[in-house]
Amino acid sequence: MKVEEIKEGSLWWELRGDKFLWRMRFYNPNIRGEDKVSVTLNSKTRQAKNKARILLLKKAKLKIDSETNMMNPYLEITSFDFEKVSSVWLEDCKTRLKPSTIIQRKKIIRIFAHKFGKQKMSDFTVFQVQSFFNQLKLKKSTISEYFQILKLVFDFAKRVEIVENNVLDKVKITYPKKTLEDLKRSERKLFTWEDLSLVFEKMKESSNPQTLRVKLILEFLFLTGLRYCELAALKINNYDAEEKVISIESNLDYSEGILKRNHVSPKTLSSYRKVPLTKRAIEIIEQIMLENAQNKFDNYIDYGYIFTSRTGNPWSISGINRSFRTFGKKTDLDKQFSCHCMRHSHISLLAELEVNEKAVMQRVGHSTSKITQEIYTHVTPKMDSKLLEKLNNFSGQFSGQN
Numbered sequence: 370m371k372v373e374e375i376k377e378g379s380l381w382w383e384l385r386g387d388k389f390l391w392r393m394r395f396y397n398p399n400i401r402g403e404d405k406v407s408v409t410l411n412s413k414t415r416q417a418k419n420k421a422r423i424l425l426l427k428k429a430k431l432k433i434d435s436e437t438n439m440m441n442p443y444l445e446i447t448s449f450d451f452e453k454v455s456s457v458w459l460e461d462c463k464t465r466l467k468p469s470t471i472i473q474r475k476k477i478i479r480i481f482a483h484k485f486g487k488q489k490m491s492d493f494t495v496f497q498v499q500s501f502f503n504q505l506k507l508k509k510s511t512i513s514e515y516f517q518i519l520k521l522v523f524d525f526a527k528r529v530e531i532v533e534n535n536v537l538d539k540v541k542i543t544y545p546k547k548t549l550e551d552l553k554r555s556e557r558k559l560f561t562w563e564d565l566s567l568v569f570e571k572m573k574e575s576s577n578p579q580t581l582r583v584k585l586i587l588e589f590l591f592l593t594g595l596r597y598c599e600l601a602a603l604k605i606n607n608y609d610a611e612e613k614v615i616s617i618e619s620n621l622d623y624s625e626g627i628l629k630r631n632h633v634s635p636k637t638l639s640s641y642r643k644v645p646l647t648k649r650a651i652e653i654i655e656q657i658m659l660e661n662a663q664n665k666f667d668n669y670i671d672y673g674y675i676f677t678s679r680t681g682n683p684w685s686i687s688g689i690n691r692s693f694r695t696f697g698k699k700t701d702l703d704k705q706f707s708c709h710c711m712r713h714s715h716i717s718l719l720a721e722l723e724v725n726e727k728a729v730m731q732r733v734g735h736s737t738s739k740i741t742q743e744i745y746t747h748v749t750p751k752m753d754s755k756l757l758e759k760l761n762n763f764s765g766q767f768s769g770q771n
Contacts, residue, residue, distance in 0.1 A: 468631070469633075562591075588649075590711035602620055608658075
């Protein structure tokens with residue numbers, strides 16, 4: 370295919386640190402649909418845009434040609450390298466996975482491609498892959514995710530008969546032991562109500578009404594344990610004022626921008642649920658719905674969402690986190706100021722209240738107990754205090770005895 374034959378789509382840039390990531394959509398005849406390529410430049414000027422377009426068209430051509438060559442029935446399949454196979458595997462994944470999942474997998478594949486890109490799939494050895502994982506100095510969850518993704522690529526290669534065996538089947542991962550630093554890192558993700566109150570007091574000092582809206586969103590997340598993508602997807606018809614519950618029926622996929630308003634199915638079947646609301650949570654949701662109805666901002670459009678910005682669109686998670694960090698740093702708290710921490714903190718609160726673990730799992734939509742237990746077993750200061758009180762009451766029975 371010639372460069373001039375490529376059907377171009379939109380061209381735009383995204384800020385990445387002090388550089389600009391230029392992206393371009395184009396029609397890929399191999400997948401009969403839209404595809405994307407990207408390149409990083411130092412500028413966003415008109416000259417940079419022209420340069421980006423030329424480079425991106427070349428990358429699009431290479432991608433189309435590479436995939437076309439792979440479809441050649443006369444090509445010796447043992448010559449396929451990791452980069453080509455992982456690219457086809459990702460396309461195969463697109464038919465059944467959410468866009469956000471595909472984006473995360475692409476990030477990991479880029480790391481592997483940097484290391485193994487042009488190596489033939491048939492040339493991989495158990496020793497090579499084992500050595501690669503042995504030298505990784507990452508946290509357990511990251512190593513596990515890397516291993517699972519690489520194994521899936523080789524499973525795919527085996528299924529389509531590019532390789533006879535999956536070398537990952539013989540690789541054994543030894544995870545690093547948890548350290549005191551790991552424990553402290555976990556504790557930084559958990560907020561007590563007292564912790565949050567310090568942040569909320571700082572937010573109340575702001576004259577910006579959008580800051581107060583973020584404060585209400587964070588508080589609602591803490592009181593319900595919702596994932597942010599679940600909260601962002603909530604519409605008025607998901608709130609039952611009579612039953613005092615919200616229905617979780619979809620997630621908002623913001624991987625390609627919040628303005629797409631793209632809804633996808635919840636994370637697992639367990640994520641479909643009705644969440645009972647406390648009195649304070651009801652106050653928050655009804656206050657926000659009233660404010661939305663009275664919104665006189667020129668650009669406001671009612672799309673039916675509850676937790677909106679001033680335009681009527683759901684808040685972007687980056688906007689929420691940025692505001693949370695800004696005001697969190699004005700306190701003396703040594704915490705990770707991310708809205709997902711509200712979910713972990715809610716589970717920790719339920720543990721503190723001695724709520725049954727199965728009830729916790731149902732409320733937060735966990736399909737397995739693994740994640741619930743990791744947070745549930747964390748001992749909060751109030752739990753420590755309650756334990757000490759019980760021990761003192763017990764030991765008091767023997768007070769004065771020698």
